[in-house]
Amino acid sequence: DVKVTQSSRYLVKRTGEKVFLECVQDMxxxxxxxxxxxxxxxxxxxxxxxDVKMKEKGDIPEGYSVSREKxxxxxxxLESASTNQTSMYLCASSPRYRDYGYTFGSGTRLTxx
Amino acid sequence: GIQVEQSPPDLILQEGANSTLRCNxxxxxxxxxxxxxxxxxxxxxxxxIPSGTKQNGRLSATTVATERYSLLYISxxxxxxxxxxxxxxxxxxxxxxxxFGTGTRLTxxx
Numbered sequence: 001d002v003k004v005t006q007s008s009r010y011l012v013k014r015t016g017e018k019v020f021l022e023c024v025q026d027m028x029x030x031x032x033x034x035x036x037x038x039x040x041x042x043x044x045x046x047x048x049x050x051d052v053k054m055k056e057k058g059d060i061p062e063g064y065s066v067s068r069e070k071x072x073x074x075x076x077x078l079e080s081a082s083t084n085q086t087s088m089y090l091c092a093s094s095p096r097y098r099d100y101g102y103t104f105g106s107g108t109r110l111t112x113x
Numbered sequence: 114g115i116q117v118e119q120s121p122p123d124l125i126l127q128e129g130a131n132s133t134l135r136c137n138x139x140x141x142x143x144x145x146x147x148x149x150x151x152x153x154x155x156x157x158x159x160x161x162i163p164s165g166t167k168q169n170g171r172l173s174a175t176t177v178a179t180e181r182y183s184l185l186y187i188s189x190x191x192x193x194x195x196x197x198x199x200x201x202x203x204x205x206x207x208x209x210x211x212x213f214g215t216g217t218r219l220t221x222x223x
Binding site for chain 2: 031033035042043044045048050056058059088090092094096099100101102103104106107109
């Protein structure tokens with residue numbers, strides 16, 4: 001089975017801190033994605049990547065950046081955490097150009113105080 | 114962007130009942146997926162179904178792309194089926210990013 005592993009299940013950070021959320025997949029997938037999930041707003045795409053060192057903005061990239069130095073790892077960075085970034089963050093991966101669905105990690109619930 | 118609407122928003126059923134969840138989308142799609150989010154937040158991919166019909170045990174799904182809707186059928190519901198069901202679509206060919214609907218929350222009562 002494909003596994004997508006997110007480094008932390010729960011995280012509490014202070015306003016203004018730089019926060020790193022890590023995601024690792026073990027099936028050589030080209031595509032990786034970061035979503036955030038909020039009550040009433042559903043899942044919204046922050047950033048995605050088709051390959052190493054490639055990144056594309058999603059629907060809500062403001063306040064975030066990403067890094068993909070290795071194919072298996074996709075990091076989400078909150079440059080200066082704010083309380084409105086308190087959310088559930090979900091990472092996913094999928095193979096490119098093949099009829100196969102996304103595989104999600106178990107999520108990181110981030111609280112910014 | 115593409116709009117994805119799911120209905121009903123909430124559904125409460127007795128164990129053993131059957132249910133049909135609907136997903137409508139506003140434009141042509143290249144990819145449609147159904148997910149189940151369990152009470153612990155884990156999203157599980159149920160179907161990759163841009164068109165046609167697929168079955169997996171008690172679950173089946175049908176997508177009629179020309180009419181812009183998909184249906185997820187759950188038969189003989191069990192309490193473990195509880196959670197939120199999401200439909201997600203890919204709008205732009207080659208883009209491979211999904212837009213999610215707002216989900217149907219299913220509660221199965223023993």
